[in-house]
Amino acid sequence: MAFQKTLKAPVIVRGIGLHSGAPANLTLHPARANQGLRFVRTDIDPEFEVAGHYQNVVNTQLATTIGRGKVTVSTVEHLLAALAGLGIDNVRVEVDGPEIPIMDGSCAAFIDAILQVGIQIQKQPKAVVRIRERVEVRSNEKWAIVEPSSRLEVQSAIEWDHPSIGYQEFQFIEGVTAISEFSRARTFGFLKDVEALKRMGLARGGSLENAVVLDHALVLNPEGLRYPNEFARHKVLDALGDFKLAGVAIEGSFKLHRSGHDLHRLILAEIFSNPDHYEVLDGAADENQLSRPEAVVLGDLISSIA
Ligand SMILES: [Zn+2]
Secondary structure (H helix, E strand, C coil): CCEEEEECCCEEEEEECCCCCCEEEEEEEECCCCCCEEEEECCCCCCEEEECCHHHEEECCCCCEEEECCEEEECCHHHHHHHHHHCCCCEEEEECCCECCCCCCCCHHHHHHHHHHCEEEEEEECCEEEECCCEEEEECCEEEEEECCCCEEEEEEEEECCCCCEEEEEEEECCCCCHHHCCCCCCEEEHHHHHHHHHCCCCCCCCCCCCEEECCCCECCCCCCCCCCHHHHHHHHHHHHHHHHHCCEEEEEEEEECCCHHHHHHHHHHHHCCHHHEEECCCCCCHHHHCCCCCCCCCCCCCCCC
């Protein structure tokens, strides 16, 4: 039986928001067992709080955004990937604006900061859901499948008609894959898209400091890639982060093809739409954790970038 985890002490991380380009200050606080992940906007009076849960996802364009009503927190997925990689369950995430800082476009800075204070093991067992039946969601040529397994596995494949990307894949296997095999994989984008986003007032903080940027043929970052298949590794990082929004640990084998934040949210919704798809494992059962979100705003697409 695995036990829940939190932080030994508060962690402060400072950076900038990818879209606003403005300073973004993050404080991660230890939280009690069964609290899960709570996101708090400290720049709003009274403070705004929302559960880190897939049912609170309000936008999946460019990044995963959670929120309620018009108040949102965007780009949560890389921080969540760090928490997933470290197996941390309970954290109060305070941020002083609408975006989690982008750092270098990977989850390495969050991991480094958390490891500096250390991880606290708690007395309560982790809530674990094991997949019992194959579940699949599709959107044109993109798909996401999960099948039964006794551990979390996430395989992601991408296919881009681009000389520096092409077909590539990477697989994470719980207990086998080291965090360092994906933690430094950066988000990526194309120069023409970055320029278009900037004209729309988005990606103002975007630069070669926090993304791999490609032109029609080449990677523009002078330092090159951090892993030969950095793009596929980042897709796995994104998926691990998004799947953290299940609110419970999942034992199942995911296969993702050209997947993104939208399909990640959809497959979680599909899994939990039917109790035949999964079982809550003994010793970790807390039904409250399956129905934690206080507001359901699925499909309510609100722009996170004001
Ligand atoms: Zn990402």
